[in-house]
Structure formats: structure tokens, C-alpha cells
Amino acid sequence: MKRAAVLVALRTFPEVLDKLRTHFEVDYNDEPRDLPRDELIARLQGRQGLFVTAVEPVDATLVAACPALRVVSSMAVGYNNIDVAACAARGITVTNAPDVLTETTADFGFALMLAAARRITESEHFLRAGRWQRWAFDFFCGAEVHGATLGILGMGRIGQAIARRGALGFGMKVIYHNRSRLAPELEAPLGARWVDKSTLLREADHLVLVVPYSKASHHAIGAPELALMKPTATLTNVARGGVVDDTALARALAERRIAAAALDVFEGEPKVHPDLLALSNVVLTPHIASATTATRTKMAMLAADNLIAVLGGRPPLTPVTA
Numbered sequence: 001m002k003r004a005a006v007l008v009a010l011r012t013f014p015e016v017l018d019k020l021r022t023h024f025e026v027d028y029n030d031e032p033r034d035l036p037r038d039e040l041i042a043r044l045q046g047r048q049g050l051f052v053t054a055v056e057p058v059d060a061t062l063v064a065a066c067p068a069l070r071v072v073s074s075m076a077v078g079y080n081n082i083d084v085a086a087c088a089a090r091g092i093t094v095t096n097a098p099d100v101l102t103e104t105t106a107d108f109g110f111a112l113m114l115a116a117a118r119r120i121t122e123s124e125h126f127l128r129a130g131r132w133q134r135w136a137f138d139f140f141c142g143a144e145v146h147g148a149t150l151g152i153l154g155m156g157r158i159g160q161a162i163a164r165r166g167a168l169g170f171g172m173k174v175i176y177h178n179r180s181r182l183a184p185e186l187e188a189p190l191g192a193r194w195v196d197k198s199t200l201l202r203e204a205d206h207l208v209l210v211v212p213y214s215k216a217s218h219h220a221i222g223a224p225e226l227a228l229m230k231p232t233a234t235l236t237n238v239a240r241g242g243v244v245d246d247t248a249l250a251r252a253l254a255e256r257r258i259a260a261a262a263l264d265v266f267e268g269e270p271k272v273h274p275d276l277l278a279l280s281n282v283v284l285t286p287h288i289a290s291a292t293t294a295t296r297t298k299m300a301m302l303a304a305d306n307l308i309a310v311l312g313g314r315p316p317l318t319p320v321t322a
């Protein structure tokens with residue numbers, strides 16, 4: 001029987017490729033570049049499977065141009081780059097990679113929040129620039145983290161993992177806003193309290209965004225929301241670029257309407273708003289919240305296993321539904 005053919009659209013771990021090659025004819029983009037759309041479409045002709053991450057846009061035009069395609073498997077948990085409804089309309093299964101990155105991403109979100117609150121990268125840049133002359137009582141004073149109020153927008157798996165770190169590790173009060181309330185047995189051990197969005201903005205000392213990107217969450221944090229926050233507050237985004245209006249945030253940071261921010265994701269990344277780059281009170285990282293070797297391997301393996309399941313005629317392990 002002819003083996004199914006898949007395209008791995010981005011560089012990945014050798015063991016993941018080896019596994020795929022035992023099941024499929026594999027076309028592999030091993031160059032450190034994203035495939036341009038035309039090339040992606042051309043290389044997908046006659047291929048049943050596509051291995052992607054959160055970067056490659058998989059939209060209605062692309063799936064219409066690739067009639068052999070049966071499964072799009074992403075090694076990311078976020079799938080806003082994939083038109084799931086267009087895929088469903090053509091009978092194409094979409095899968096993502098939830099759970100395996102939850103704790104690692106929460107670690108990083110918490111680290112970013114700490115870095116913003118305690119001005120870690122800002123003070124390091126100061127030191128490296130040779131500007132450290134003397135100690136002063138107000139030298140890089142930041143905001144307390146322990147005992148402070150942690151606000152979480154988007155209380156899914158990663159939001160809950162961040163809440164656990166705050167409540168159980170740092171004695172923080174946890175408030176959150178989410179479309180639906182957590183079950184009481186999930187709220188209780190964290191002392192977590194559901195609040196409306198404006199209460200979240202007003203009361204949080206440290207606000208962490210973990211809400212998936214969608215039309216509804218586009219610019220969920222813009223100028224009006226930033227205006228509600230405390231001037232001492234920090235904002236951390238490990239969700240997606242576009243959840244925050246980066247222009248409005250840069251202005252709020254420049255005018256010290258909030259104290260600091262920490263961003264792992266950006267509108268239009270890998271480009272970063274130039275005003276953010278010029279500010280000292282923002283920590284900037286290049287979309288690496290899930291980046292440990294162990295976790296990225298698990299994410300890629302899960303994406304491979306989803307291809308193997310679907311093209312082997314079995315149900316996907318972690319399907320995404322429209």
C-alpha cells in the first residue's frame with residue numbers, strides 16, 4: 001500500500017522526524033525560514049498531512065488549493081493561525097498540542113511577571129551598560145509579588161497553572177476573569193475569585209494574560225483597559241500578540257500609567273513595535289514561553305502522533321473543533 005505523504009513545514013527534532021519517516025513519505029523544510037505561501041501550497045500537492053506550528057497561516061484559500069490534505073497538525077496549543085471551520089468544511093482534521101506545555105509556559109509567565117515587577121532585566125541592562133556607580137535607597141525599587149493580587153485574564157489550563165504558582169508559592173490573592181467560572185473545587189484550593197473584567201483591571205497588582213486569540217479577544221487590553229489599571233501594576237502577556245494593543249501599551253508605559261510590562265508575544269511578530277523597544281520598563285522575549293527542550297520535544301511528538309493517528313485511520317489524540 002502506498003504510504004501517506006506529509007509536509008513538515010518547519011525545522012524539528014531529529015527523533016520526531018525519524019518517527020514520521022517510519023510512517024510517511026516526508027518532505028521536510030529544514031531551512032531556518034518559514035515557507036512562503038506559494039511554496040507551502042506547491043509542496044503540499046498530493047500530501048495528506050501538514051505539520052505546522054503557530055506561525056504558518058492555514059486559511060481557506062490554502063486548504064482549497066491542497067485537495068489531498070486530510071490533517072493539519074500543529075505543535076502549538078494556540079491555533080488562531082488555522083481556519084478550523086474552513087478545514088472542517090473540507091473534511092480536514094485539525095489538531096493542536098495542549099497540556100504538554102502547560103506547566104512550562106506557566107513557569108515562564110510567572111518568571112516574566114517577576115522580572116517586570118522586580119525590574120530584573122531593566123537593572124541588568126543598567127549594570128551591563130556600566131552605569132552602576134553607587135547604591136541608593138530607591139535603586140530599582142519595584143513592586144511586591146508575594147502577598148500581592150494576581151489577576152488572570154483567561155483561566156484555562158495555563159491560567160490555572162499560573163494561579164497555582166501565585167497562590168501556593170507566593171501567597172498571592174488570585175482573581176480572574178474568564179467567559180465561564182471555574183468549578184468551586186478548582187477555585188477553592190487557589191482561593192481564586194471570579195470577577196468582571198473591569199474589577200480585574202482595577203484590582204490586579206500583576207495582570208497576566210493567558211486568553212486565546214480570537215476576534216473577541218483582539219485588543220482585549222487597549223487604552224481604555226490600561227486606564228483602569230493601577231499605576232503600580234504590571235502587565236504580562238504570554239497569550240498571543242493582538243490580545244494587547246501594543247501601541248496603546250507603549251504609550252501607557254512611556255507615560256507611567258502602569259509601572260511595567262513583560263511581553264513574550266507581539267502584534268505582527270517577529271516585528272516588535274519600535275516604541276516598545278525604546279522603553280526600559282518592559283521585558284521583551286521572543287515567543288519562548290514553552291521553550292524547554294523537554295517540552296518542545298513533547299509538543300512536536302504529540303503533533304507527529306496526531307498525524308500518525310489520523311492518517312492511520314484512528315481518531316486524533318487532541319483534535320480542535322470549529
Ligand code: DGY
Pocket residue numbers: 053054075076077078079101290
Ligand atoms: C503555543 O503553543 O501556542 C505557543 O504559543 C507556541 O507557539
